Amino acid sequence: MTVTDRPAQAPTRRLNTSKAMVEAIAAEMEANPEVFYLGEDVGAYGGIFSSTTGLLDRFGPQRVLDTPISETGFIGLAIGAATEGMRPIVELMFADFMGVCLDQIYNHMAKIHFESGGNVKVPMVLTTAVGGGYSDGAQHSQCLWGTFAHLPGMKVVAPATPADAKGLMTAAIRDDSPVVYMFHKGVMGLPWMVKNPRSIDVVPAGEHVVEIGKARVAREGSDVTIVTISLSVHHALDVAEQLSNEGISAEVIDLRSLVPLDRDAICASVAKTGRLVVVDEDYLSFGMSAEVVASVTDRDPSLFKAPPVRVAVPDIPIPYARPLEYAALPRQDRIEEAVRKALR
């Protein structure tokens, strides 16, 4: 197994993803007084999914602000503060809640720099929890990154590992463009939710920056490429490990961001394997999975030795009952089936 970002020496300090994320936020808040965090339950509670644990104690209520349940108001506040040169991090508790405040996000946060001809910057981070797998139903389990990525003007990142959670957060806070930072509840390493063992892993101490827009080869392989993001990276790695026992060599690409999309990394891997499986916990149609396939066909369709295969949520709301939800999500069984199909 190859983990490209593992530091060369003393790789002993292991953190869960939420602690890695908070470490990056705290370091940037320490270094830059213009950085502040606001959202619902981000103060004393520390974020429903532990995105801000300890920040209130360390930085106080002037820089870690609990807001009313008023997403249009407080996301808009963050936008205005960003246009004045502050660097807000604003939390939308669940990505599913985008519906109550989308105008501020896509018509304002994402468009002001363009509409102003580059004269007004909006350096802010919109953090939001995504994903299902714990029976939270159709309004609290969506990923929706394809929707954000479809709307121009915001970068969209979704870390899979603790190290990337830190490195992408550092990069997001320092970015002069708005960045939507989507953390999957299933990778945060929460003690009260089922988690992949990889959600606790080595995290570099000190400054750690991961450039936004560069995919990561999470596992090298030669027979088939699995392109995915966020929690599904871990599911794909589970499948790749298992199939290696049968002599099948699967390469796993962790996109890390949808915007920018690292089309070079996708094409380079498919050029090597000739076979592509895309795994996306977002909805199937009009989304990331089709965009990844098109990244190859637009450039060189002859790279495919076999038709690409997509594994995603099959255009239904996320169901509540466990057997139904598991049938809808791109879990290991469906990924394995897709890989076998791609290899036929």
Next chain:
Amino acid sequence: MTTDLSARASSTELTGDLRKALFTTMIRSRTFEEAILREYHADKAPGFDIGKGLIPGEMHLSAGQEPVAAGVCEHLTAADAVTSTHRPHHFAIAHGVDLKPMAAEIFGRVDGLGRGRGGHMHLFDPSTHFSCSGIVAEGYPAALGMAFAFSRRGTDAIAVAVTGEGAANAGAFHESLNLAALWKLPVVFVIEDNEWGISVSREASTPIPSNADRAAAYGIPGTRVEENDVEAVYAAAGEAVARARGGGGPTLIEVHTLRLWGHFEGDAQGYRPDLDQVPDRDPIPRYEATLRDAGVLDDAVGEQIRSAASIEVEGAIAFAKASAEPDPATVLDYVFV
């Protein structure tokens, strides 16, 4: 620019000079919009094609509402922020936005405020902290953030958030008032009640006679200025701006103003029963008469103000027309920094 913003804000008494300044701001705004009106319609004949001509697209002119912008912005400096609406010209002008890049943006040219990417509903001027939004009520929340940044930095700058009476029924309006009141942000909320949300009358959209009453729900002062009178607006805004600068938090001001022309150019206004009487309510001749009666204005001074405005405006129009159209090869620019 002809407006000396540094001299503002300190004046509080209604001196002759101040009254002349209020009048001058109104004239500059009206002169600009009359020129835009002329240019907008000049090349859309025969018939009317909204996408044709040197100025394409929707055009929402603010004629009749000048007293609101002039009365409020007289209390501001370029360090203060103003967020306006889809009908933004009068506030941009009153707040000191340079007419040349503003006109160039309206013409969609490279020397425009947004290099031709924004258009007349999307004017951004960092030098005066002016911005606007084409989405009703959604320009309010950004003002909170600007005010937040000013207070965090320990300045006494404030933010003015402008919207129309139709917006007072939208969620963004109420969320903004609540959050600004809760955090005591230095914001002045201004509602321009021009009686019409496109074709829907105020009576058909709003169950109470004064939106200023809504301020009570958030524990902040609210006041309605019933007359479309620049001096009454100036007085109300003076209190609100002083309260915000002094750390007293937000105020809501509603001004009963006048949409002198259509919702947008091309609007025949068949829904408007008072159409015949509208020109008689034009606030500019009324204020001019007041100032003449008071001996503040005479023919010579009035002519001087109009002539200076005309020279400035025609210079801005000429600047816009002389500016190049954006190169289609640059269409992908400015999405990200």
